Amino acid sequence: MSPDETLAESPARQAVGAARRLVVKVGSSSLTTTEGGLDHDRLAVLVDALAARVAAGSQLVLVSSGAIAAGIAPLGLRSRPRDLATQQAAASVGQQALAHAYAASFARYRFTVGQVLLTADDVVRRSHYRNARRTLNRLLTLGAVAVVNENDTVATSEIRFGDNDRLAALVAHLVDADALVLLSDVDALYDGDPRDGDASVVREVADAADLEGVSAGDTGASGLGTGGMASKVGAASVACSAGVPVLLTSAAQASSALGRADVGTAFASTGPQLSARRFWLAHAAGAQGLLRLDEGAVTAVVQRRRSLLTAGITGVEGSFEGGDVVELADPAGSVVARGVVAYDAAELPELIGRSSHELPPEQRREVIHADDLVPL
Ligand SMILES: Nc1ncnc2c1ncn2[C@@H]1O[C@H](COP(=O)(O)OP(=O)(O)O)[C@@H](O)[C@H]1O
Numbered sequence: 001m002s003p004d005e006t007l008a009e010s011p012a013r014q015a016v017g018a019a020r021r022l023v024v025k026v027g028s029s030s031l032t033t034t035e036g037g038l039d040h041d042r043l044a045v046l047v048d049a050l051a052a053r054v055a056a057g058s059q060l061v062l063v064s065s066g067a068i069a070a071g072i073a074p075l076g077l078r079s080r081p082r083d084l085a086t087q088q089a090a091a092s093v094g095q096q097a098l099a100h101a102y103a104a105s106f107a108r109y110r111f112t113v114g115q116v117l118l119t120a121d122d123v124v125r126r127s128h129y130r131n132a133r134r135t136l137n138r139l140l141t142l143g144a145v146a147v148v149n150e151n152d153t154v155a156t157s158e159i160r161f162g163d164n165d166r167l168a169a170l171v172a173h174l175v176d177a178d179a180l181v182l183l184s185d186v187d188a189l190y191d192g193d194p195r196d197g198d199a200s201v202v203r204e205v206a207d208a209a210d211l212e213g214v215s216a217g218d219t220g221a222s223g224l225g226t227g228g229m230a231s232k233v234g235a236a237s238v239a240c241s242a243g244v245p246v247l248l249t250s251a252a253q254a255s256s257a258l259g260r261a262d263v264g265t266a267f268a269s270t271g272p273q274l275s276a277r278r279f280w281l282a283h284a285a286g287a288q289g290l291l292r293l294d295e296g297a298v299t300a301v302v303q304r305r306r307s308l309l310t311a312g313i314t315g316v317e318g319s320f321e322g323g324d325v326v327e328l329a330d331p332a333g334s335v336v337a338r339g340v341v342a343y344d345a346a347e348l349p350e351l352i353g354r355s356s357h358e359l360p361p362e363q364r365r366e367v368i369h370a371d372d373l374v375p376l
């Protein structure tokens with residue numbers, strides 16, 4: 001922190017300053033050159049800032065993008081590839097360069113780095129989710145810095161996250177982080193894209209009302225990353241709903257941000273409104289099918305928080321089994337909730353639309369129990 005910087009005041013900023021367990025996400029554009037290769041100098045400056053926090057006693061999970069971008073120049077490519085196979089080839093070259101660079105850079109401070117490459121399945125399937133949580137917890141309690149990225153080389157286009165901002169928000173929940181810091185190439189959230197001219201900085205986001213009138217673009221400036229500002233704002237709201245406050249600033253200001261200076265945009269925690277299981281259902285789980293509901297069922301499930309019964313279901317789509325996650329749609333087709341279904345898809349067509357007393361006793365259970373339902 002430089003002498004002319006002021007100390008963070010808001011609760012969200014104080015939480016970032018005091019966080020014992022911290023998730024930091026850094027984007028491709030902050031780690032790579034425009035030609036597509038690792039920028040070792042910028043990476044070292046980032047690690048200096050992170051290592052200072054670890055030396056002060058924080059546990060650190062670093063969600064680092066940059067694998068695809070770092071593989072561009074070594075493979076003789078001209079720009080970020082668009083097809084999945086070349087992206088995966090670039091990621092396989094770039095990820096190992098990234099891992100090596102982080103290990104070498106943290107070694108300057110005698111910190112050990114563990115690499116954790118996650119697929120969407122690891123965060124979306126509950127059994128994998130628990131396993132990923134256990135691995136990360138163990139790494140942190142053993143004193144290592146965990147460096148996380150999506151496992152780009154094996155993920156297919158259908159199951160890719162493709163967006164490390166959201167992955168970072170889910171990881172923050174996964175490890176029960178005290179704060180999430182999103183580092184980009186822009187120093188804060190503005191009410192419009194600062195590349196387009198006049199835009200005012202948004203310092204604090206206490207709730208959704210503070211985002212009214214803010215337009216966040218969905219493409220980055222460099223062409224190296226993926227998410228743009230929209231994905232950062234979305235990720236911040238997911239983390240905040242899990243009770244994790246977020247600070248958004250530039251990688252260039254990492255040292256100030258982690259040193260408690262009043263920089264960037266702070267998003268206050270709005271949660272935890274959901275239990276860990278419901279958070280997972282709402283934000284992480286992938287859906288295997290869809291149930292269409294009539295108006296009465298929508299009111300029962302969304303407003304009155306009741307279990308879903310066969311009588312209010314008008315249609316069944318997808319091939320799911322009991323225990324899978326399904327989406328619930330209102331008569332207009334909008335998804336209004338998600339839940340863990342108690343029946344196989346094949347069992348439902350002859351039961352739907354019928355009230356419980358018309359059904360044989362063994363089929364009088366709820367289709368989705370209220371405890372397994374989360375309105376969106
Ligand atoms: N409302 C906004 N506030 C700040 N930046 C914005 C906004 N809308 C669009 N942007 C652009 O989003 C870019 C950051 O996104 P991106 O390049 O994807 O970051 P990263 O590679 O760090 O994930 C900024 O450089 C900025 O030009």
Ligand SMILES: N[C@@H](CCC(=O)OP(=O)(O)O)C(=O)O
Pocket residue numbers: 026027028029064065066067068069091149150152162163164165224225226227228
């Ligand atoms: N997993 C990809 C990064 C995807 C991504 O979200 O990139 P970015 O927008 O730079 O954070 C990679 O390492 O290249």
